[in-house]
Structure formats: structure tokens, C-alpha cells
Amino acid sequence: MIEQIKERHLIRFQEPNFYAKLISRNCYSGKIVDQEVVTRNLPEGKATIEVLAIYEIENEKISKVWFLMGEPKF
Numbered sequence: 001m002i003e004q005i006k007e008r009h010l011i012r013f014q015e016p017n018f019y020a021k022l023i024s025r026n027c028y029s030g031k032i033v034d035q036e037v038v039t040r041n042l043p044e045g046k047a048t049i050e051v052l053a054i055y056e057i058e059n060e061k062i063s064k065v066w067f068l069m070g071e072p073k074f
Contacts, residue, residue, distance in 0.1 A: 005065060015041050020051075030057050040072075047072035 012018060023035040034053040039046065050070035055062050 002062075005062075012040075017041050017046060031055065032057060042072060044072075045074050047074045049073070 017039055018041070019039040021037045021039075023037060025035075026033045032055045034051075034055075036051045036053060038049045038051050040049065041047075049072050052068040054066040054068075056064040
């Protein structure tokens with residue numbers, strides 16, 4: 001799983017204008033919940049997307065991750 005996450009992020013960070021702004025971070029029972037606004041270049045054009053990222057932590061490492069994404073705003 002770690003390699004899949006790493007590969008996806010390496011590709012994503014090569015996008016021009018890619019930017020993620022952390023809005024808030026909260027911790028709940030071994031999970032970290034980040035609210036972000038992400039700017040990306042999609043095939044339809046430049047957009048912002050609200051993202052909720054949930055990271056499950058075990059032994060001080062990410063063991064699982066979920067991304068809940070809103071609709072792109074162009």
C-alpha cells in the first residue's frame with residue numbers, strides 16, 4: 001500500500017499548479033483527519049476540490065488512508 005500511495009503522489013506532484021492547503025487537522029483514536037483544499041489541473045481545466053483525508057496510524061506509521069473528495073469547482 002505504501003508504494004501505491006508514494007507512486008500516486010509522485011505523479012500528482014508533477015502537475016503544474018498542484019497545491020494543497022491544509023484547513024484543519026484533528027486526531028481521533030489513532031486516526032488523523034485533515035481537511036484540505038486542493039488545486040489541480042484537470043482535463044476540463046484548473047479546479048479546486050475540497051478533500052477530507054483520513055489516515056490510520058499504527059506503530060507511528062500510516063497503515064491505511066481514505067480520501068473523500070468533493071466536486072471540482074472550476
